[in-house]
Amino acid sequence: MADAQMMLAATYTQGGTLEIEEIARPVIERDEILLRVRAASICGTDVKIIRNGHRKLRDGQRIVLGHEFVGVIEQVGESVAGYPVGQRVGVAPNAGCGRCPACVRGKTNYCPAYTAFGIDQNGGHTVLVRIASQFVTQGNVIPLPPEVSDAEAALLEPFSCVINGVRSSNIELGDTVVIYGAGPIGLMHVLLCRLSGAAKLIAVDVRTDRLEQARNLGCDLAVDARQEDVVERVRYETGGQGADVVITACPAAEVQAEAVRLLAPFGRLCLFGGLPRTAGPVPLDTNAIHYGNLLVTGTTGGAVEDYRIAIRLVAGKRVELTRVVSHVFPLADLRGAYDAALAGTDGKIVLVADGT
Ligand SMILES: [Zn+2]
Numbered sequence: 001m002a003d004a005q006m007m008l009a010a011t012y013t014q015g016g017t018l019e020i021e022e023i024a025r026p027v028i029e030r031d032e033i034l035l036r037v038r039a040a041s042i043c044g045t046d047v048k049i050i051r052n053g054h055r056k057l058r059d060g061q062r063i064v065l066g067h068e069f070v071g072v073i074e075q076v077g078e079s080v081a082g083y084p085v086g087q088r089v090g091v092a093p094n095a096g097c098g099r100c101p102a103c104v105r106g107k108t109n110y111c112p113a114y115t116a117f118g119i120d121q122n123g124g125h126t127v128l129v130r131i132a133s134q135f136v137t138q139g140n141v142i143p144l145p146p147e148v149s150d151a152e153a154a155l156l157e158p159f160s161c162v163i164n165g166v167r168s169s170n171i172e173l174g175d176t177v178v179i180y181g182a183g184p185i186g187l188m189h190v191l192l193c194r195l196s197g198a199a200k201l202i203a204v205d206v207r208t209d210r211l212e213q214a215r216n217l218g219c220d221l222a223v224d225a226r227q228e229d230v231v232e233r234v235r236y237e238t239g240g241q242g243a244d245v246v247i248t249a250c251p252a253a254e255v256q257a258e259a260v261r262l263l264a265p266f267g268r269l270c271l272f273g274g275l276p277r278t279a280g281p282v283p284l285d286t287n288a289i290h291y292g293n294l295l296v297t298g299t300t301g302g303a304v305e306d307y308r309i310a311i312r313l314v315a316g317k318r319v320e321l322t323r324v325v326s327h328v329f330p331l332a333d334l335r336g337a338y339d340a341a342l343a344g345t346d347g348k349i350v351l352v353a354d355g356t
């Protein structure tokens, strides 16, 4: 029989590698919450950490992976009020110092001293998670309404990042929006831009299956960048004007440089996907920005507020996030889920606990 004090977890050790192993169950302090994971998903960031490590980790430091997870409260410390045992909650994964200008604005994801599950706190790709006090006091632990299923709830975190990106792109009714990258995140952008009033949605990718998926999710046009000149095609599709908004949801330097050239006057560019550090600086056509009165922005992560907006949109059936899911694994099959993620599957991989 399995040791009751141990639990299965997907861990990463800085300078080492991914392990699917039994680790000790966490113990909580009086101001903390213990969460039993109901569902989780694997992010590109998890894969990136396994491949490149993370700057917030010391050499040899081991963490449980996973910042996208939801669960049921298993136990609460004696000084925690308002969180009953048995309550199902989502967890926004970034908490800040609470005092810096970013934190005071509620943007804890931009705090220079941020801490996050699956980064420098043990995350949710396991059975039980210790929720440290600052996540409780900063409002990161949020009750989930019954309308949100466990599998959908696992996707609230990546969706909150997409909400941050789309809010920063100032989409207006009737806009033409181009989204580079039709992976799960690009597809979530498609769903949200549609909801935000975009009249024409154009997806760009280099993989046939992803382009087809973009069409299925409501893109008016899916452009294969291997076969077509994207700038020319977008100009043609917009009567020579260009797009109102371009969002880059892929880690490609050449896409960022090209994106500026797609925009209509007063257009907005959101550099949503970051680049690997090795990519170096990207040459931007600053005259296109100058003469076009363009706005160039970028976003990373999502704030607790974005996470709460995500809950309301999903509960209100305004978006169907599970449409970006390609694989569902039982939570106990962390090995299978990570094998699929590391092999570079197409869509989102979700893990759900038994009985979900
Ligand atoms: Zn993520």
Ligand SMILES: [Zn+2]
Pocket: 096, 097, 098, 099, 100, 101, 102, 103, 104, 108, 111, 112, 113
């Ligand atoms: Zn801060």
